[in-house]
Amino acid sequence: MVRMKGSRALMEQLKAEGVKYIFGNPGTSESAIMDELERYPELKYVLVTQEGVAMGAADAYARATGKPAFVNLHIETGLANGISLLHNANEGGTPLVLTSGNKDMRKLVEGRTELKEMVTLFTKWSVELSHPEQVPGAIRRAFNEAKTPPTGPVYVGFSANAMDGEAEVEIVPSPKGHYHIQPDPQAVAEATKLLAKASNPILLVGDRIAQSNASKEAVRLAEVLGARVYAASFSEFNFPTGHPQFLGRLAYGFPDPNKLLSTADVLLGVGNVFTSYWFFDTQGGRTLAKSTKIVHVDASGRVVGKSEPTDVGMIADPKMALAALADALEAEMSGSAKEAAKGRIAAMAKEKAAQVAAWDKRLKDRWDLKPMSTERMMAEVAANIPPETVIVDDSVTTRNSVFGAIEFDRPGSVFGERGGAIGWGVGGGIGAKLANPDKPVIAIVGDGSAMMTVQGFWTAANENIPIVYLMCNNRTYRVLKLNMNVYKNMILKDGKPSKYMAMDFPTGLNLAGMAQAMGVYSRRIENPQDIGPELKKALASDKPAVLDISIDGAL
Numbered sequence: 001m002v003r004m005k006g007s008r009a010l011m012e013q014l015k016a017e018g019v020k021y022i023f024g025n026p027g028t029s030e031s032a033i034m035d036e037l038e039r040y041p042e043l044k045y046v047l048v049t050q051e052g053v054a055m056g057a058a059d060a061y062a063r064a065t066g067k068p069a070f071v072n073l074h075i076e077t078g079l080a081n082g083i084s085l086l087h088n089a090n091e092g093g094t095p096l097v098l099t100s101g102n103k104d105m106r107k108l109v110e111g112r113t114e115l116k117e118m119v120t121l122f123t124k125w126s127v128e129l130s131h132p133e134q135v136p137g138a139i140r141r142a143f144n145e146a147k148t149p150p151t152g153p154v155y156v157g158f159s160a161n162a163m164d165g166e167a168e169v170e171i172v173p174s175p176k177g178h179y180h181i182q183p184d185p186q187a188v189a190e191a192t193k194l195l196a197k198a199s200n201p202i203l204l205v206g207d208r209i210a211q212s213n214a215s216k217e218a219v220r221l222a223e224v225l226g227a228r229v230y231a232a233s234f235s236e237f238n239f240p241t242g243h244p245q246f247l248g249r250l251a252y253g254f255p256d257p258n259k260l261l262s263t264a265d266v267l268l269g270v271g272n273v274f275t276s277y278w279f280f281d282t283q284g285g286r287t288l289a290k291s292t293k294i295v296h297v298d299a300s301g302r303v304v305g306k307s308e309p310t311d312v313g314m315i316a317d318p319k320m321a322l323a324a325l326a327d328a329l330e331a332e333m334s335g336s337a338k339e340a341a342k343g344r345i346a347a348m349a350k351e352k353a354a355q356v357a358a359w360d361k362r363l364k365d366r367w368d369l370k371p372m373s374t375e376r377m378m379a380e381v382a383a384n385i386p387p388e389t390v391i392v393d394d395s396v397t398t399r400n401s402v403f404g405a406i407e408f409d410r411p412g413s414v415f416g417e418r419g420g421a422i423g424w425g426v427g428g429g430i431g432a433k434l435a436n437p438d439k440p441v442i443a444i445v446g447d448g449s450a451m452m453t454v455q456g457f458w459t460a461a462n463e464n465i466p467i468v469y470l471m472c473n474n475r476t477y478r479v480l481k482l483n484m485n486v487y488k489n490m491i492l493k494d495g496k497p498s499k500y501m502a503m504d505f506p507t508g509l510n511l512a513g514m515a516q517a518m519g520v521y522s523r524r525i526e527n528p529q530d531i532g533p534e535l536k537k538a539l540a541s542d543k544p545a546v547l548d549i550s551i552d553g554a555l
């Protein structure tokens, strides 16, 4: 045990947890922390000028490193600005430790905000410390909670007396953690019984596959089973998109995903994959046909069987579960079932080839559009990035073209916005680049999303983080118009066209100008042929850059 101030115990515990970066924006309630940091140059403080940037950066950093990220914001005022993207981290299960300072506990009559009440809805665990003795243990528990499946964000508030007071403390890091939990053999047997006899199985992959590093196991299982593969989400690498059995992402707006999934006689969902869409469209929570039997695997007991009536629920690490299922299926499937699986795979190759041909045709048809099409933009990008490039995807309605043009074939190659709050990608680019200093990282961001956290350009300049931003400048919240059309067709059914109120930017967003004003190299690009040379130049510069690309925003 060593006697020290709470603020020093915090730094020592962060070092023990292996923290390299503190994403933050300080205020007076963080004075003790900022003073202590003077003696800890190994803990690099990444200053942001809007809290959303810190949250986006921490989210991407945690996901790209697989380790909890650390954020420090300012009391209720700074914390409030971070909550929008805290929601995304919570939805996606990102392990991060969010903190802020607070007034002295003794300032009772003057009034102080119970900070943890602000974030309990969006965190896995939240707590506020009143004594220096609590600091190392609470930080240790915070890291432990954040990284233990189901992973998620946690919050720790520091009252001034917890930071300024002294105590005898012991610094011990949180356990390394061995989280690959084997599935219940009974669940494997029941799932195998269903799957071995399936004549049209579908594997629905979610982000938890990436988190447990299970894409190889997912491929093996899909091949043994002869399953069609769809992604409920691809905000992390789940399955090689070029694989002949990978038939697409069920993005919102995809032609009726529920109908498609209901064609399966047995559906194997891995992760938090049974999501509901915006508008009410179900009775009693069932979105899929009764004839579709469901096997659902996830590390979280709160997710398995959550909404969709489920035949076999399996709470397990996806990697372990998929490996166990593939082994069991190989043993269980009859010779004729294996032959049938091969036949299905051959048919899928044709469907896949047709999808690729459809993309090529769309690209060709829209090649010379002015402003340029998203297809052309992304084809130019794909032709000019090194294969090891990491893509940060906050591209909103440009996303279909991102996936049309770029084949993702390895873990860590893509990190996308998830959870719904826009403003993720500018900070996301910073976090992904800090986690991948030796790889080129590009962030593809919608103009509306970029405007939410445009201050992040300044952080990229100030810290010289060589992230290349590609702005999808379509002068509109295009996705809101698409969703308005769905609302009209599905709910209003009035057959009248929408005026799309407040969904356009008649005063254009000069993102290149904003970047330049914040010290970042930038170019406005109208001609698709300029994308390649500008992108190469930006990637070679070892400095941040913003390429503000004017694209078509029509529906």
Ligand SMILES: Cc1ncc(C[n+]2csc(CCOP(=O)(O)OP(=O)(O)O)c2C)c(N)n1
Residues within 6 Å of the ligand: 084, 395, 396, 397, 398, 420, 421, 422, 423, 445, 446, 447, 448, 449, 450, 452, 472, 474, 476, 477, 478, 479, 480
């Ligand atoms: C913090 C926050 N505010 C508002 C919204 C509502 N919203 C959802 S998508 C969107 C527009 C995204 O526009 P943009 O980034 O330009 O992409 P585009 O649709 O044009 O491809 C908005 C405003 C949101 N999701 N999050």
Ligand SMILES: [Mg+2]
Residues within 6 Å of the ligand: 446, 447, 448, 472, 473, 474, 475, 476, 477, 478
């Ligand atoms: Mg837009």
